[in-house]
Amino acid sequence: MTLRLVTLAVLIVAAGASWAFSGFFGKDLLTEIAILAIFAMSLDLLAGYTGMVSLGHAAFFGVGAYGMAAAGSLLGLGGLPAMAVAVAAAMALALIVGVFVVRLKGVFFIMITLAVGQMVHAWVFRSEALGGDDGMGGIIRPDLGTIGLVLDDPADFALFALVLAFLSFLALDLVARSPFGRLLTAIHQSESRARALGCPVERYKLGAYVIAAAFAGLAGALAAQRDYFVSPEFLTWTVSGEVLIVVIVGGMGSLLGPVIGAAVVTLLKHQLSDVTTYWMFFLGLFFVLVVMFADRGLYGALRRLKRRREAAT
Amino acid sequence: MTPSLEARSLVKRFGALTVTDSLSIGFERGARHAVIGPNGAGKTTLFNLLAGALRPDAGQVLLEGEDVTAAGPDARARTGLSRSFQRNNPFPDMTVAENLETALAIAGGVGRVFWRGFGHYRSLAEKAREIAGSVGLNMVGDTIVRQLSYGMQRQLEIGLALAAAPKVLLLDEPTAGMSPEETEAMRHLIAGLPRSITVVLIEHDMDVVFGIADRITVLDQGRVLLTGAPEKVRDSAIVRERYMGSGG
Numbered sequence: 001m002t003l004r005l006v007t008l009a010v011l012i013v014a015a016g017a018s019w020a021f022s023g024f025f026g027k028d029l030l031t032e033i034a035i036l037a038i039f040a041m042s043l044d045l046l047a048g049y050t051g052m053v054s055l056g057h058a059a060f061f062g063v064g065a066y067g068m069a070a071a072g073s074l075l076g077l078g079g080l081p082a083m084a085v086a087v088a089a090a091m092a093l094a095l096i097v098g099v100f101v102v103r104l105k106g107v108f109f110i111m112i113t114l115a116v117g118q119m120v121h122a123w124v125f126r127s128e129a130l131g132g133d134d135g136m137g138g139i140i141r142p143d144l145g146t147i148g149l150v151l152d153d154p155a156d157f158a159l160f161a162l163v164l165a166f167l168s169f170l171a172l173d174l175v176a177r178s179p180f181g182r183l184l185t186a187i188h189q190s191e192s193r194a195r196a197l198g199c200p201v202e203r204y205k206l207g208a209y210v211i212a213a214a215f216a217g218l219a220g221a222l223a224a225q226r227d228y229f230v231s232p233e234f235l236t237w238t239v240s241g242e243v244l245i246v247v248i249v250g251g252m253g254s255l256l257g258p259v260i261g262a263a264v265v266t267l268l269k270h271q272l273s274d275v276t277t278y279w280m281f282f283l284g285l286f287f288v289l290v291v292m293f294a295d296r297g298l299y300g301a302l303r304r305l306k307r308r309r310e311a312a313t
Numbered sequence: 314m315t316p317s318l319e320a321r322s323l324v325k326r327f328g329a330l331t332v333t334d335s336l337s338i339g340f341e342r343g344a345r346h347a348v349i350g351p352n353g354a355g356k357t358t359l360f361n362l363l364a365g366a367l368r369p370d371a372g373q374v375l376l377e378g379e380d381v382t383a384a385g386p387d388a389r390a391r392t393g394l395s396r397s398f399q400r401n402n403p404f405p406d407m408t409v410a411e412n413l414e415t416a417l418a419i420a421g422g423v424g425r426v427f428w429r430g431f432g433h434y435r436s437l438a439e440k441a442r443e444i445a446g447s448v449g450l451n452m453v454g455d456t457i458v459r460q461l462s463y464g465m466q467r468q469l470e471i472g473l474a475l476a477a478a479p480k481v482l483l484l485d486e487p488t489a490g491m492s493p494e495e496t497e498a499m500r501h502l503i504a505g506l507p508r509s510i511t512v513v514l515i516e517h518d519m520d521v522v523f524g525i526a527d528r529i530t531v532l533d534q535g536r537v538l539l540t541g542a543p544e545k546v547r548d549s550a551i552v553r554e555r556y557m558g559s560g561g
Contacts, residue, residue, distance in 0.1 A: 180425055182411075182415055186415045190405070195385070196386050196390055196396050197419045198390035207427075
Protein backbone atom coordinates (compact mmCIF):
# COMPACT_ATOMS: atom_id res chain seq x y z
CA MET A 1 0.00 0.00 0.00
CA THR A 2 1.17 3.47 -0.72
CA LEU A 3 2.02 5.97 1.98
CA ARG A 4 -0.78 8.14 0.71
CA LEU A 5 -3.47 5.53 1.25
CA VAL A 6 -2.09 4.54 4.65
CA THR A 7 -1.98 8.16 5.78
CA LEU A 8 -5.49 8.74 4.51
CA ALA A 9 -6.75 5.62 6.30
CA VAL A 10 -5.02 6.63 9.56
CA LEU A 11 -6.50 10.13 9.35
CA ILE A 12 -10.00 8.78 8.75
CA VAL A 13 -9.74 6.27 11.61
CA ALA A 14 -8.28 8.90 13.93
CA ALA A 15 -11.04 11.35 13.05
CA GLY A 16 -13.73 8.69 13.46
CA ALA A 17 -12.37 7.47 16.79
CA SER A 18 -11.95 10.97 18.21
CA TRP A 19 -15.47 11.80 17.11
CA ALA A 20 -16.89 8.68 18.74
CA PHE A 21 -15.00 8.98 22.02
CA SER A 22 -14.67 12.70 22.63
CA GLY A 23 -16.93 14.99 24.59
CA PHE A 24 -18.20 18.41 23.73
CA PHE A 25 -14.79 20.07 23.78
CA GLY A 26 -13.19 17.35 21.70
CA LYS A 27 -15.89 17.57 19.07
CA ASP A 28 -15.46 21.33 18.91
CA LEU A 29 -11.73 20.79 18.35
CA LEU A 30 -12.47 18.27 15.61
CA THR A 31 -14.73 20.80 13.91
CA GLU A 32 -12.00 23.38 14.11
CA ILE A 33 -9.48 20.96 12.61
CA ALA A 34 -11.84 19.95 9.80
CA ILE A 35 -12.47 23.59 8.87
CA LEU A 36 -8.77 24.49 9.00
CA ALA A 37 -7.99 21.36 6.95
CA ILE A 38 -10.34 22.44 4.14
CA PHE A 39 -8.90 25.94 4.24
CA ALA A 40 -5.30 24.65 4.21
CA MET A 41 -5.95 22.14 1.40
CA SER A 42 -7.39 24.93 -0.72
CA LEU A 43 -4.26 27.01 -0.21
CA ASP A 44 -2.12 23.96 -0.98
CA LEU A 45 -3.59 23.77 -4.48
CA LEU A 46 -2.32 27.31 -5.02
CA ALA A 47 0.94 27.39 -3.09
CA GLY A 48 2.02 23.75 -3.19
CA TYR A 49 0.88 22.66 -6.63
CA THR A 50 0.88 25.84 -8.69
CA GLY A 51 3.59 27.75 -6.84
CA MET A 52 1.33 30.72 -6.12
CA VAL A 53 2.19 31.52 -2.50
CA SER A 54 -0.68 33.73 -1.39
CA LEU A 55 -0.72 35.81 1.76
CA GLY A 56 -4.29 36.89 1.23
CA HIS A 57 -6.19 33.63 1.30
CA ALA A 58 -8.21 34.83 4.31
CA ALA A 59 -10.09 37.11 1.91
CA PHE A 60 -11.89 34.10 0.43
CA PHE A 61 -12.35 32.46 3.82
CA GLY A 62 -13.83 35.70 5.12
CA VAL A 63 -16.03 36.29 2.08
CA GLY A 64 -17.31 32.73 2.49
CA ALA A 65 -18.09 33.42 6.14
CA TYR A 66 -19.77 36.75 5.44
CA GLY A 67 -21.52 35.30 2.42
CA MET A 68 -23.02 32.67 4.73
CA ALA A 69 -24.08 35.29 7.24
CA ALA A 70 -25.44 37.76 4.71
CA ALA A 71 -27.30 35.11 2.70
CA GLY A 72 -28.98 33.95 5.89
CA SER A 73 -29.79 37.17 7.69
CA LEU A 74 -30.06 39.66 4.82
CA LEU A 75 -31.49 37.48 2.04
CA GLY A 76 -33.32 35.06 4.31
CA LEU A 77 -31.93 31.96 2.61
CA GLY A 78 -31.78 28.56 4.27
CA GLY A 79 -28.55 26.90 5.40
CA LEU A 80 -27.60 24.97 2.28
CA PRO A 81 -28.48 27.72 -0.27
CA ALA A 82 -26.58 30.15 1.97
CA MET A 83 -23.52 27.89 1.78
CA ALA A 84 -23.83 27.82 -2.00
CA VAL A 85 -24.00 31.63 -2.01
CA ALA A 86 -20.93 31.76 0.25
CA VAL A 87 -18.89 29.56 -2.09
CA ALA A 88 -20.11 31.42 -5.17
CA ALA A 89 -19.22 34.77 -3.60
CA ALA A 90 -15.68 33.59 -2.86
CA MET A 91 -15.32 32.29 -6.42
CA ALA A 92 -16.66 35.54 -7.90
CA LEU A 93 -14.17 37.59 -5.89
CA ALA A 94 -11.35 35.26 -6.97
CA LEU A 95 -12.35 35.63 -10.60
CA ILE A 96 -12.27 39.43 -10.43
CA VAL A 97 -9.11 39.69 -8.34
CA GLY A 98 -7.46 36.80 -10.14
CA VAL A 99 -7.52 38.44 -13.55
CA PHE A 100 -5.06 40.97 -12.17
CA VAL A 101 -2.97 39.02 -9.67
CA VAL A 102 -2.19 35.90 -11.72
CA ARG A 103 0.11 37.99 -13.91
CA LEU A 104 2.44 38.60 -10.99
CA LYS A 105 5.08 36.24 -9.69
CA GLY A 106 7.03 35.52 -6.54
CA VAL A 107 7.26 38.30 -4.00
CA PHE A 108 5.03 40.56 -6.11
CA PHE A 109 2.29 37.97 -6.01
CA ILE A 110 2.69 37.68 -2.24
CA MET A 111 2.45 41.44 -1.81
CA ILE A 112 -0.57 41.92 -4.06
CA THR A 113 -2.50 39.10 -2.43
CA LEU A 114 -1.66 40.58 0.97
CA ALA A 115 -2.87 43.98 -0.24
CA VAL A 116 -6.11 42.56 -1.64
CA GLY A 117 -6.70 40.72 1.64
CA GLN A 118 -6.26 43.98 3.53
CA MET A 119 -8.62 45.79 1.15
CA VAL A 120 -11.37 43.25 1.71
CA HIS A 121 -10.79 43.45 5.46
CA ALA A 122 -10.95 47.25 5.42
CA TRP A 123 -14.12 47.22 3.35
CA VAL A 124 -15.91 44.76 5.62
CA PHE A 125 -14.66 46.62 8.68
CA ARG A 126 -16.32 49.82 7.40
CA SER A 127 -19.45 48.25 5.95
CA GLU A 128 -22.57 49.08 7.96
CA ALA A 129 -24.64 46.49 6.16
CA LEU A 130 -22.21 43.81 7.34
CA GLY A 131 -22.09 45.10 10.90
CA GLY A 132 -18.68 46.77 10.68
CA ASP A 133 -16.29 45.78 13.43
CA ASP A 134 -19.21 44.47 15.53
CA GLY A 135 -19.57 41.58 13.11
CA MET A 136 -22.75 39.80 12.26
CA GLY A 137 -24.89 37.07 13.75
CA GLY A 138 -28.08 35.37 12.69
CA ILE A 139 -26.37 32.47 10.97
CA ILE A 140 -28.39 29.31 10.43
CA ARG A 141 -26.85 25.89 10.05
CA PRO A 142 -28.32 23.76 7.24
CA ASP A 143 -31.33 21.59 7.98
CA LEU A 144 -30.27 18.01 7.33
CA GLY A 145 -33.17 16.43 9.18
CA THR A 146 -33.97 14.33 6.12
CA ILE A 147 -30.78 12.32 6.65
CA GLY A 148 -31.20 12.35 10.44
CA LEU A 149 -28.66 15.02 11.31
CA VAL A 150 -29.38 17.88 13.64
CA LEU A 151 -26.57 20.28 12.90
CA ASP A 152 -27.31 22.47 15.91
CA ASP A 153 -26.05 19.52 17.91
CA PRO A 154 -22.23 19.84 18.24
CA ALA A 155 -21.68 16.13 17.55
CA ASP A 156 -23.66 16.19 14.32
CA PHE A 157 -22.06 19.44 13.25
CA ALA A 158 -18.58 17.98 13.83
CA LEU A 159 -19.55 15.02 11.67
CA PHE A 160 -20.85 17.38 8.99
CA ALA A 161 -17.57 19.32 8.99
CA LEU A 162 -15.50 16.11 8.88
CA VAL A 163 -17.49 14.69 5.97
CA LEU A 164 -17.13 17.97 4.08
CA ALA A 165 -13.39 17.93 4.75
CA PHE A 166 -13.19 14.40 3.37
CA LEU A 167 -15.22 15.31 0.28
CA SER A 168 -13.06 18.41 -0.21
CA PHE A 169 -9.99 16.21 -0.09
CA LEU A 170 -11.46 13.84 -2.70
CA ALA A 171 -12.38 16.74 -4.98
CA LEU A 172 -9.04 18.55 -4.66
CA ASP A 173 -7.13 15.29 -4.99
CA LEU A 174 -8.97 14.58 -8.23
CA VAL A 175 -8.13 18.06 -9.49
CA ALA A 176 -4.49 17.55 -8.54
CA ARG A 177 -4.32 14.21 -10.37
CA SER A 178 -6.16 15.47 -13.46
CA PRO A 179 -4.53 16.85 -16.62
CA PHE A 180 -5.42 20.30 -15.29
CA GLY A 181 -3.56 19.57 -12.04
CA ARG A 182 -0.60 18.19 -13.98
CA LEU A 183 -0.39 21.45 -15.90
CA LEU A 184 -0.47 23.40 -12.64
CA THR A 185 2.52 21.38 -11.46
CA ALA A 186 4.19 21.93 -14.81
CA ILE A 187 3.66 25.69 -14.54
CA HIS A 188 5.18 25.55 -11.06
CA GLN A 189 8.26 23.71 -12.32
CA SER A 190 8.84 25.74 -15.47
CA GLU A 191 6.42 28.43 -16.47
CA SER A 192 8.38 29.42 -19.59
CA ARG A 193 8.39 25.83 -20.83
CA ALA A 194 4.69 25.37 -20.22
CA ARG A 195 4.06 28.57 -22.14
CA ALA A 196 6.38 27.58 -24.99
CA LEU A 197 4.43 24.33 -25.30
CA GLY A 198 1.21 26.27 -25.80
CA CYS A 199 -0.22 26.47 -22.30
CA PRO A 200 -2.08 29.74 -21.63
CA VAL A 201 -0.45 29.98 -18.21
CA GLU A 202 -2.52 32.86 -16.80
CA ARG A 203 -5.78 31.13 -17.57
CA TYR A 204 -4.66 28.01 -15.70
CA LYS A 205 -3.48 30.04 -12.74
CA LEU A 206 -6.82 31.81 -12.71
CA GLY A 207 -8.57 28.45 -12.72
CA ALA A 208 -6.51 27.28 -9.75
CA TYR A 209 -7.16 30.56 -7.96
CA VAL A 210 -10.93 30.25 -8.38
CA ILE A 211 -11.02 26.59 -7.33
CA ALA A 212 -8.89 27.36 -4.27
CA ALA A 213 -11.19 30.26 -3.41
CA ALA A 214 -14.23 27.99 -3.64
CA PHE A 215 -12.89 25.67 -0.96
CA ALA A 216 -11.60 28.54 1.17
CA GLY A 217 -15.12 29.97 0.92
CA LEU A 218 -16.58 26.64 2.00
CA ALA A 219 -14.25 26.61 5.02
CA GLY A 220 -15.33 30.16 5.82
CA ALA A 221 -19.01 29.25 5.57
CA LEU A 222 -18.43 26.40 8.03
CA ALA A 223 -16.48 28.66 10.38
CA ALA A 224 -19.39 31.11 10.38
CA GLN A 225 -21.77 28.28 11.28
CA ARG A 226 -19.45 27.01 13.98
CA ASP A 227 -19.51 30.34 15.82
CA TYR A 228 -23.00 31.44 14.66
CA PHE A 229 -21.15 34.69 14.21
CA VAL A 230 -18.74 36.40 11.87
CA SER A 231 -16.44 39.38 12.43
CA PRO A 232 -13.67 41.14 10.51
CA GLU A 233 -11.28 38.93 12.52
CA PHE A 234 -11.98 36.24 9.89
CA LEU A 235 -10.31 38.49 7.33
CA THR A 236 -7.18 39.63 9.14
CA TRP A 237 -3.88 38.95 7.45
CA THR A 238 -2.72 36.77 10.35
CA VAL A 239 -5.44 34.30 9.33
CA SER A 240 -3.76 34.10 5.91
CA GLY A 241 -0.37 33.76 7.58
CA GLU A 242 -1.54 30.99 9.90
CA VAL A 243 -3.03 28.88 7.16
CA LEU A 244 0.15 29.28 5.13
CA ILE A 245 2.13 28.06 8.15
CA VAL A 246 -0.23 25.08 8.44
CA VAL A 247 0.42 24.20 4.78
CA ILE A 248 4.19 24.56 5.15
CA VAL A 249 4.35 22.61 8.43
CA GLY A 250 2.14 19.85 7.03
CA GLY A 251 3.97 19.65 3.71
CA MET A 252 3.24 21.59 0.54
CA GLY A 253 1.93 19.90 -2.57
CA SER A 254 0.50 16.82 -0.90
CA LEU A 255 -3.01 17.82 0.28
CA LEU A 256 -2.70 15.27 3.10
CA GLY A 257 0.16 17.25 4.60
CA PRO A 258 -2.02 20.30 5.20
CA VAL A 259 -4.61 18.05 6.86
CA ILE A 260 -1.92 16.74 9.21
CA GLY A 261 -0.71 20.29 9.67
CA ALA A 262 -4.22 21.46 10.56
CA ALA A 263 -4.56 18.74 13.19
CA VAL A 264 -1.10 19.20 14.68
CA VAL A 265 -1.23 22.99 14.82
CA THR A 266 -4.74 23.07 16.28
CA LEU A 267 -3.96 20.45 18.91
CA LEU A 268 -0.63 22.01 19.83
CA LYS A 269 -2.26 25.40 20.16
CA HIS A 270 -4.82 24.06 22.60
CA GLN A 271 -2.49 21.81 24.55
CA LEU A 272 0.26 24.40 24.88
CA SER A 273 -2.11 27.16 25.90
CA ASP A 274 -3.29 24.90 28.74
CA VAL A 275 0.24 24.38 30.01
CA THR A 276 1.96 27.70 29.54
CA THR A 277 1.16 31.30 28.85
CA TYR A 278 4.20 31.31 26.55
CA TRP A 279 2.46 28.86 24.21
CA MET A 280 2.91 31.07 21.16
CA PHE A 281 6.64 31.01 21.74
CA PHE A 282 6.74 27.22 21.82
CA LEU A 283 4.45 26.97 18.81
CA GLY A 284 6.80 29.28 16.95
CA LEU A 285 9.75 27.18 18.02
CA PHE A 286 7.98 24.10 16.67
CA PHE A 287 7.43 25.79 13.30
CA VAL A 288 11.07 26.78 13.09
CA LEU A 289 12.19 23.22 13.86
CA VAL A 290 9.85 21.70 11.28
CA VAL A 291 10.96 24.11 8.60
CA MET A 292 14.63 23.56 9.43
CA PHE A 293 14.65 19.80 9.79
CA ALA A 294 11.71 18.47 7.84
CA ASP A 295 11.99 19.29 4.16
CA ARG A 296 8.46 19.35 2.72
CA GLY A 297 6.94 19.42 6.20
CA LEU A 298 5.58 16.58 8.30
CA TYR A 299 4.27 14.65 5.32
CA GLY A 300 7.68 14.96 3.69
CA ALA A 301 9.23 13.55 6.86
CA LEU A 302 6.85 10.58 6.71
CA ARG A 303 7.81 10.01 3.09
CA ARG A 304 11.52 9.96 3.94
CA LEU A 305 10.91 7.64 6.88
CA LYS A 306 9.13 5.19 4.59
CA ARG A 307 11.89 5.35 1.99
CA ARG A 308 14.54 4.67 4.64
CA ARG A 309 12.51 1.68 5.86
CA GLU A 310 12.29 0.28 2.37
CA ALA A 311 15.99 0.82 1.81
CA ALA A 312 16.76 -1.06 5.06
CA THR A 313 14.74 -4.17 4.19
CA MET B 314 5.43 30.25 -51.84
CA THR B 315 4.91 31.91 -48.46
CA PRO B 316 7.66 31.00 -46.05
CA SER B 317 6.77 28.88 -43.03
CA LEU B 318 8.03 31.57 -40.77
CA GLU B 319 8.99 35.08 -41.65
CA ALA B 320 10.33 38.16 -39.92
CA ARG B 321 9.75 41.56 -41.52
CA SER B 322 11.88 44.53 -40.50
CA LEU B 323 12.08 43.45 -36.87
CA VAL B 324 13.53 45.95 -34.45
CA LYS B 325 14.35 45.24 -30.83
CA ARG B 326 16.15 47.63 -28.55
CA PHE B 327 17.31 47.09 -25.01
CA GLY B 328 17.77 50.63 -23.77
CA ALA B 329 20.16 52.36 -26.13
CA LEU B 330 21.35 49.07 -27.57
CA THR B 331 19.70 47.97 -30.81
CA VAL B 332 19.98 44.19 -30.69
CA THR B 333 17.80 43.50 -33.71
CA ASP B 334 18.14 46.13 -36.41
CA SER B 335 15.30 46.08 -38.98
CA LEU B 336 15.94 42.44 -39.65
CA SER B 337 14.03 40.55 -42.32
CA ILE B 338 14.37 36.83 -42.84
CA GLY B 339 12.25 34.03 -44.25
CA PHE B 340 12.33 30.32 -43.47
CA GLU B 341 11.02 28.12 -46.28
CA ARG B 342 8.78 25.17 -45.55
CA GLY B 343 10.78 22.06 -44.78
CA ALA B 344 14.08 23.94 -44.70
CA ARG B 345 16.99 23.18 -42.41
CA HIS B 346 17.93 26.75 -41.84
CA ALA B 347 20.83 27.60 -39.54
CA VAL B 348 21.38 31.04 -38.03
CA ILE B 349 24.98 31.68 -37.13
CA GLY B 350 26.96 34.66 -36.01
CA PRO B 351 29.36 35.79 -33.31
CA ASN B 352 28.28 36.13 -29.70
CA GLY B 353 26.12 39.21 -29.33
CA ALA B 354 24.97 39.11 -32.94
CA GLY B 355 21.39 38.88 -31.68
CA LYS B 356 20.67 35.22 -32.45
CA THR B 357 18.85 34.36 -29.24
CA THR B 358 17.00 37.69 -29.30
CA LEU B 359 15.83 36.86 -32.81
CA PHE B 360 14.66 33.47 -31.54
CA ASN B 361 12.78 35.04 -28.68
CA LEU B 362 11.15 37.48 -31.08
CA LEU B 363 10.16 34.65 -33.41
CA ALA B 364 8.84 32.51 -30.55
CA GLY B 365 6.99 35.39 -28.94
CA ALA B 366 8.94 35.47 -25.70
CA LEU B 367 9.92 39.05 -26.61
CA ARG B 368 7.81 41.70 -28.32
CA PRO B 369 9.52 43.65 -31.10
CA ASP B 370 9.64 47.46 -31.00
CA ALA B 371 8.76 47.44 -34.70
CA GLY B 372 8.23 44.96 -37.49
CA GLN B 373 6.18 41.80 -37.89
CA VAL B 374 6.42 38.07 -37.44
CA LEU B 375 4.40 35.88 -39.80
CA LEU B 376 3.70 32.23 -39.16
CA GLU B 377 2.38 30.35 -42.19
CA GLY B 378 1.53 33.71 -43.72
CA GLU B 379 -0.40 34.96 -40.72
CA ASP B 380 0.64 37.93 -38.64
CA VAL B 381 1.37 36.64 -35.14
CA THR B 382 3.29 39.70 -33.90
CA ALA B 383 0.73 40.36 -31.19
CA ALA B 384 0.40 36.72 -30.15
CA GLY B 385 2.15 35.40 -27.04
CA PRO B 386 4.42 32.34 -27.04
CA ASP B 387 1.58 30.03 -26.02
CA ALA B 388 -0.67 31.17 -28.87
CA ARG B 389 2.20 30.77 -31.35
CA ALA B 390 2.90 27.30 -30.00
CA ARG B 391 -0.72 26.35 -30.55
CA THR B 392 -0.46 27.36 -34.18
CA GLY B 393 2.55 25.13 -34.74
CA LEU B 394 5.66 26.97 -33.60
CA SER B 395 7.74 25.00 -31.13
CA ARG B 396 11.09 25.78 -29.56
CA SER B 397 13.87 24.32 -27.51
CA PHE B 398 15.79 26.42 -25.03
CA GLN B 399 19.46 27.31 -24.92
CA ARG B 400 19.52 26.33 -21.27
CA ASN B 401 17.77 23.09 -20.43
CA ASN B 402 14.27 23.95 -19.39
CA PRO B 403 12.31 20.77 -18.68
CA PHE B 404 9.93 20.08 -15.77
CA PRO B 405 12.77 19.02 -13.49
CA ASP B 406 10.86 17.10 -10.80
CA MET B 407 8.89 14.95 -13.20
CA THR B 408 10.11 11.80 -14.92
CA VAL B 409 11.04 11.83 -18.60
CA ALA B 410 7.75 10.11 -19.43
CA GLU B 411 5.76 12.61 -17.34
CA ASN B 412 7.53 15.51 -19.06
CA LEU B 413 6.56 14.25 -22.48
CA GLU B 414 3.03 13.28 -21.43
CA THR B 415 2.56 16.76 -20.00
CA ALA B 416 3.79 18.34 -23.22
CA LEU B 417 1.43 16.10 -25.19
CA ALA B 418 -1.46 16.98 -22.89
CA ILE B 419 -0.86 20.66 -23.54
CA ALA B 420 -0.55 20.13 -27.28
CA GLY B 421 -3.59 17.86 -27.33
CA GLY B 422 -5.71 20.42 -25.50
CA VAL B 423 -6.77 18.09 -22.67
CA GLY B 424 -5.22 20.35 -20.03
CA ARG B 425 -8.48 21.87 -18.98
CA VAL B 426 -9.93 18.54 -17.92
CA PHE B 427 -9.99 18.66 -14.10
CA TRP B 428 -12.59 16.01 -13.32
CA ARG B 429 -10.71 12.92 -14.36
CA GLY B 430 -7.31 11.43 -13.58
CA PHE B 431 -4.37 11.91 -15.92
CA GLY B 432 -4.08 8.13 -16.21
CA HIS B 433 -7.32 8.11 -18.17
CA TYR B 434 -5.40 9.32 -21.22
CA ARG B 435 -3.44 6.17 -22.05
CA SER B 436 -2.71 7.24 -25.60
CA LEU B 437 -0.56 10.05 -24.20
CA ALA B 438 1.67 7.54 -22.42
CA GLU B 439 2.06 5.56 -25.63
CA LYS B 440 2.86 8.62 -27.69
CA ALA B 441 5.31 9.77 -25.00
CA ARG B 442 7.16 6.45 -25.25
CA GLU B 443 7.36 6.90 -29.00
CA ILE B 444 8.88 10.35 -28.69
CA ALA B 445 11.25 9.20 -25.93
CA GLY B 446 12.43 6.52 -28.34
CA SER B 447 12.88 8.96 -31.18
CA VAL B 448 15.17 11.19 -29.10
CA GLY B 449 17.09 8.28 -27.61
CA LEU B 450 15.54 8.35 -24.14
CA ASN B 451 13.54 5.11 -24.22
CA MET B 452 15.65 3.56 -21.46
CA VAL B 453 15.17 6.38 -18.95
CA GLY B 454 11.43 6.99 -19.11
CA ASP B 455 10.98 6.58 -15.37
CA THR B 456 13.97 8.66 -14.34
CA ILE B 457 13.39 12.01 -12.65
CA VAL B 458 14.74 14.56 -15.10
CA ARG B 459 16.84 16.30 -12.45
CA GLN B 460 18.89 13.10 -12.21
CA LEU B 461 19.51 12.79 -15.95
CA SER B 462 22.88 13.62 -17.47
CA TYR B 463 23.21 17.01 -19.09
CA GLY B 464 23.30 15.52 -22.56
CA MET B 465 20.13 13.51 -21.98
CA GLN B 466 18.36 16.59 -20.68
CA ARG B 467 19.43 18.25 -23.92
CA GLN B 468 17.81 15.39 -25.85
CA LEU B 469 14.67 15.86 -23.80
CA GLU B 470 14.63 19.52 -24.89
CA ILE B 471 14.15 18.28 -28.46
CA GLY B 472 11.63 15.68 -27.35
CA LEU B 473 9.52 18.29 -25.57
CA ALA B 474 9.64 20.58 -28.58
CA LEU B 475 8.60 17.68 -30.83
CA ALA B 476 5.73 16.69 -28.54
CA ALA B 477 3.92 19.86 -29.59
CA ALA B 478 3.72 18.43 -33.14
CA PRO B 479 5.28 21.55 -34.63
CA LYS B 480 5.24 22.84 -38.17
CA VAL B 481 8.22 25.02 -37.32
CA LEU B 482 10.86 23.96 -34.83
CA LEU B 483 13.24 26.51 -33.35
CA LEU B 484 16.33 24.89 -31.87
CA ASP B 485 18.46 27.14 -29.72
CA GLU B 486 22.01 25.75 -29.62
CA PRO B 487 20.95 22.11 -29.29
CA THR B 488 24.52 20.86 -28.88
CA ALA B 489 25.68 23.53 -26.42
CA GLY B 490 27.88 21.99 -23.74
CA MET B 491 27.75 18.50 -25.19
CA SER B 492 30.61 16.06 -25.55
CA PRO B 493 31.71 15.12 -29.11
CA GLU B 494 29.80 11.82 -28.89
CA GLU B 495 26.65 13.53 -27.64
CA THR B 496 27.01 16.19 -30.32
CA GLU B 497 27.23 13.54 -33.00
CA ALA B 498 24.12 11.81 -31.64
CA MET B 499 22.28 15.14 -31.60
CA ARG B 500 23.36 15.92 -35.17
CA HIS B 501 22.00 12.56 -36.20
CA LEU B 502 18.76 13.17 -34.35
CA ILE B 503 18.15 16.57 -35.96
CA ALA B 504 19.10 15.28 -39.40
CA GLY B 505 16.52 12.54 -38.98
CA LEU B 506 13.59 14.85 -38.22
CA PRO B 507 10.71 14.58 -40.67
CA ARG B 508 11.02 16.92 -43.65
CA SER B 509 7.52 18.21 -43.04
CA ILE B 510 8.96 20.22 -40.16
CA THR B 511 10.74 23.47 -40.86
CA VAL B 512 13.82 23.51 -38.64
CA VAL B 513 15.46 26.77 -37.63
CA LEU B 514 18.70 26.24 -35.80
CA ILE B 515 21.06 28.45 -33.84
CA GLU B 516 24.35 26.64 -33.50
CA HIS B 517 27.98 27.34 -32.77
CA ASP B 518 29.34 23.99 -33.83
CA MET B 519 30.18 24.45 -37.52
CA ASP B 520 30.33 20.71 -38.16
CA VAL B 521 26.74 20.43 -37.00
CA VAL B 522 25.69 23.47 -39.01
CA PHE B 523 27.28 22.30 -42.24
CA GLY B 524 26.20 18.72 -41.59
CA ILE B 525 22.52 19.62 -41.30
CA ALA B 526 21.70 22.98 -42.83
CA ASP B 527 20.60 23.47 -46.39
CA ARG B 528 20.45 27.19 -45.84
CA ILE B 529 22.48 29.45 -43.59
CA THR B 530 21.98 33.00 -42.42
CA VAL B 531 24.85 34.91 -40.89
CA LEU B 532 23.85 37.54 -38.36
CA ASP B 533 26.06 40.38 -37.31
CA GLN B 534 25.11 43.22 -34.97
CA GLY B 535 21.44 42.50 -35.31
CA ARG B 536 21.43 42.49 -39.10
CA VAL B 537 21.51 39.81 -41.75
CA LEU B 538 25.01 39.78 -43.15
CA LEU B 539 24.36 37.04 -45.64
CA THR B 540 21.88 34.30 -46.43
CA GLY B 541 22.54 31.43 -48.77
CA ALA B 542 23.39 27.81 -49.39
CA PRO B 543 26.12 26.34 -47.14
CA GLU B 544 28.76 26.41 -49.92
CA LYS B 545 28.12 30.04 -50.60
CA VAL B 546 28.46 30.92 -46.92
CA ARG B 547 31.56 28.79 -46.54
CA ASP B 548 33.22 30.51 -49.45
CA SER B 549 32.21 33.98 -48.47
CA ALA B 550 35.21 36.13 -47.69
CA ILE B 551 33.34 38.31 -45.29
CA VAL B 552 32.20 35.34 -43.20
CA ARG B 553 35.69 33.86 -43.15
CA GLU B 554 37.10 37.12 -42.01
CA ARG B 555 34.45 38.02 -39.44
CA TYR B 556 33.43 34.75 -37.98
CA MET B 557 34.97 31.49 -39.05
CA GLY B 558 38.50 32.74 -39.09
CA SER B 559 38.96 32.23 -35.37
CA GLY B 560 39.09 28.45 -35.22
CA GLY B 561 35.38 27.97 -36.15
